[in-house]
Amino acid sequence: MSMFSIDFQTRMPIYEQIVNQVEKYIALGLLKANEQLPSVRQVAFDLGINPNTIQRAYAELERKGVIVSVVGKGTFVSDKTDEVVKDKIDDIIDSISENITILKSLGLSDKEIKNKILKDQE
Amino acid sequence: MSMFSIDFQTRMPIYEQIVNQVEKYIALGLLKANEQLPSVRQVAFDLGINPNTIQRAYAELERKGVIVSVVGKGTFVSDKTDEVVKDKIDDIIDSISENITILKSLGLSDKEIKNKILKDQE
DNA sequence: ATGAATGTACCACTTGTCTTAGTACACTTC
DNA sequence: GAAGTGTACTAAGACAAGTGGTACATTCAT
Structure with a gap:
């Protein structure tokens, strides 16, 4: 069971679907500032897809300033959710x-x- | 000079951009019922792209009932623009x-x- | 009749993107 | 030290979009 759901029919890439869902959850308050996200490997396992795809989504989210990743610790929602x-x-x-x-x-x-x-x- | 403009940056396929623009022009009244559209080869030449791509756009528009193509004559806006x-x-x-x-x-x-x-x- | 222009239908090929698969390394935590 | 984390890289496959080329039937102007 994962916090994400993927539509394999649409033209939208998986990594972009992940990006949108994270932003949506933050907007809805389901993900709060500094909260930890599931690891790249965990999400990949849950969804049955490749870790590289999740990594790409997280990298894009970090580029946007939505999340912050720390080696060895994990990935967290930015403290500037507002x-x-x-x-x-x-x-x-x-x-x-x-x-x-x-x-x-x-x-x-x-x-x-x-x-x-x-x-x-x- | 063409009545169409293409954005090569976006992810939207060229043929889909053409489809949208034709529908838009009809909606705006810039293209009226039974009016002739430029030929597949003409549009392709103007935009510097392959005729097959335009052909695909026109085929899609005909499938939607937006335009009507006649071999040897040309392509025309449907008479049901409303x-x-x-x-x-x-x-x-x-x-x-x-x-x-x-x-x-x-x-x-x-x-x-x-x-x-x-x-x-x- | 002839030639030019039209739409239509193929096919092979290239290109770019997405995704997978595998490996490796650095860091943190326990 | 072991496990879990993020990060980086390469190779390969799948797929859609687009290109390039050819061919044919029809219409229209000459």
């Missing part, structure tokens, strides 16, 4: 904003857009 | 809705989300 969450929210807001701009350029009014979203949210 | 536009709008709405759901799961209230989007739209 910034990670903020960045994630900003990205999502940007995506929504872009889409709204497109809808407007298609001739939809603010009201129409609002109504369609609300209807879709039910 | 449905294409509706489908595109639905896709965008779904995307927005998903993102809003994520923001809610992160603990943001409807008001907070609304304010952030409005601020971003300025």
Whole structure:
């Protein structure tokens, strides 16, 4: 049993799925600052995939400043989780904003857009 | 000079970029029903890529019912552009809705989300 | 009729990315 | 010292995307 779940059908690489899930768990508060992540070998064993793939995911997360790895000790969530969450929210807001701009350029009014979203949210 | 522009950096395949742009142009009214599209060879020459790649894009668009190809004559926008536009709008709405759901799961209230989007739209 | 342009259909090949497999080393902890 | 950790490297396979080339049927203008 692992804290991660992999979709082998999608075009998204496994290592990128891991990256997204870690960021998501941090954003949701399921992973807290300085908390230890399962080891590269452990995750690989649980998911039945190669340790190199997990290593790549962790390296990418460290590059982003989301986690910190220490040789011999393990891998830990960064102590600056607030910034990670903020960045994630900003990205999502940007995506929504872009889409709204497109809808407007298609001739939809603010009201129409609002109504369609609300209807879709039910 | 071509009506299409390709980003060679992104992971999105060239043929998929072409598909999206055709759908976008139709949605924006830049391409109208029954209007002729540039030939496979012409687009390939303009963009400096292989005709097979364009062929793949056009085949995908025809499969979707967005365009119609006729041997010896050329490729034309379908006469049912309304449905294409509706489908595109639905896709965008779904995307927005998903993102809003994520923001809610992160603990943001409807008001907070609304304010952030409005601020971003300025 | 002829030639040019069109869409369509193959096939072999290259390229890049992802993933696997294996090995090795340095460090920490017990 | 042994076990567990991160890190680094290489080789190989699988796969998708894209290229290059050829060929054929059809349409259209001349």
